[in-house]
Amino acid sequence: MDLSIIFNLNFLMNIRPATSKDKPAIIDLLRKSLGESTIPKSEALWAWKHEENPFGNSYVLLAEENEELIGLRAFLQWEWQWNEKSYRTIRAVDTATHPEYQGKGIFKKLTLEQLERCRKDNIRFVFNTPNNQSMPGYLKMGWQVQGKMPLKIKVLSPVKTAFRLLLKTKPAASTNSSASDWNLMLENFDGQQALKIAGLHTPWSTSYVQWRYATNPLFPYSFITDNKNYILIYRVKEHSRFSELRLTDIYLFNKDRAVKRDISSKLKQVARRSSADLLTISGRQLIAYKDYLPAFGPIPIRNAGPSITLRDLNATDEFDSLMKMENWSYSMGDLELF
Numbered sequence: 001m002d003l004s005i006i007f008n009l010n011f012l013m014n015i016r017p018a019t020s021k022d023k024p025a026i027i028d029l030l031r032k033s034l035g036e037s038t039i040p041k042s043e044a045l046w047a048w049k050h051e052e053n054p055f056g057n058s059y060v061l062l063a064e065e066n067e068e069l070i071g072l073r074a075f076l077q078w079e080w081q082w083n084e085k086s087y088r089t090i091r092a093v094d095t096a097t098h099p100e101y102q103g104k105g106i107f108k109k110l111t112l113e114q115l116e117r118c119r120k121d122n123i124r125f126v127f128n129t130p131n132n133q134s135m136p137g138y139l140k141m142g143w144q145v146q147g148k149m150p151l152k153i154k155v156l157s158p159v160k161t162a163f164r165l166l167l168k169t170k171p172a173a174s175t176n177s178s179a180s181d182w183n184l185m186l187e188n189f190d191g192q193q194a195l196k197i198a199g200l201h202t203p204w205s206t207s208y209v210q211w212r213y214a215t216n217p218l219f220p221y222s223f224i225t226d227n228k229n230y231i232l233i234y235r236v237k238e239h240s241r242f243s244e245l246r247l248t249d250i251y252l253f254n255k256d257r258a259v260k261r262d263i264s265s266k267l268k269q270v271a272r273r274s275s276a277d278l279l280t281i282s283g284r285q286l287i288a289y290k291d292y293l294p295a296f297g298p299i300p301i302r303n304a305g306p307s308i309t310l311r312d313l314n315a316t317d318e319f320d321s322l323m324k325m326e327n328w329s330y331s332m333g334d335l336e337l338f
Helices: 020-034 043-050 106-120 135-140 158-167 179-189 206-214 259-274 316-322
Strands: 004-008 011-017 059-065 068-082 085-097 125-128 144-155 222-225 230-238 243-252 278-282 302-312
Touching (some): 011 106, 020 043, 020 059, 020 068, 020 085, 043 068, 043 085, 059 106, 085 106, 135 144, 135 302, 179 222, 206 243, 230 259
Parallel strands (some): 085 125, 243 278
Antiparallel strands (some): 011 059, 059 068, 068 085, 144 278, 144 302, 222 230, 230 243
16 A cells, blocks of 8 residues: 655654545544534545445555554545536535644645645545635645625515514414425436536536435425426525525526516525425536526525635636636535535
8 A cells, every 4th residue: 555654743654545444433523623513524424425326436545653643634535517518626625633743734645645646646626615714725836816705696585584583472483395296306317417507517417316315414405396307406405593494406407488577487486395494506507407497586696605615727728718617617516615
């Protein structure tokens, strides 16, 4: 096995790829480093995210000292499509450092080592949406900021929401599509080809939608469809003072003029059942599919979503084009943290 050993501030660190036997130690390190927070740490969640991904197993590197796990860095495999061309890429996701070893450069060492391994494996580029705390570190390692995701918001019931906020009542719980609902819907669309969309986007497949949404253990996603022309995927996100009906993905299969009217009617039904305060759609999909989406009201589109960053690995000749936001048609589901 290819191993790297470095000397760093009075300790020897051994770096190696993770194996399936490492999962208990990985989960233990994640809990020590990050706590449970809003995302639980479990072997089942790790397996879903990093082993069941239809794009392939994640690239996971571990750092050890005296056979104790002290750091990890995981890159999630992803695929983007642009016209007839596919791009094998990675998304920088999970990272953890043992509390006793933080501040010793383990994150940077693992990240740079992982990038080099992915470059040799012909991965085209890496992308992610870092927060303000981690952004400076990524920029120092060669990441570039493409920009913020465009965001469109509609206040669904201003008076009702204002009264609820004034009275400090909690948003109502929503109903979700069941596993059998998802299975029936995906069986209906299995083998069908979604309409081509301009710009880079995650390609349609039932295996991707099954993994990303139907079996997602973190968030309950639902869908609306007419079983012929479109699938629109959403989730209701409960905030402390309001609830958000978030549209995460759209797939069109026919250019039927009735699609916009049907989507508008079904969204109104979903909004009533969920008692959501806001309807939101974020990403370049809202521009690509604007002719098929209902009116979102007077609030203009603002570049107020997460910041998107990219780093070149094997896409040098095209990287200037990849840095232009107008060449992308990503959805919120493509870049939502999970």
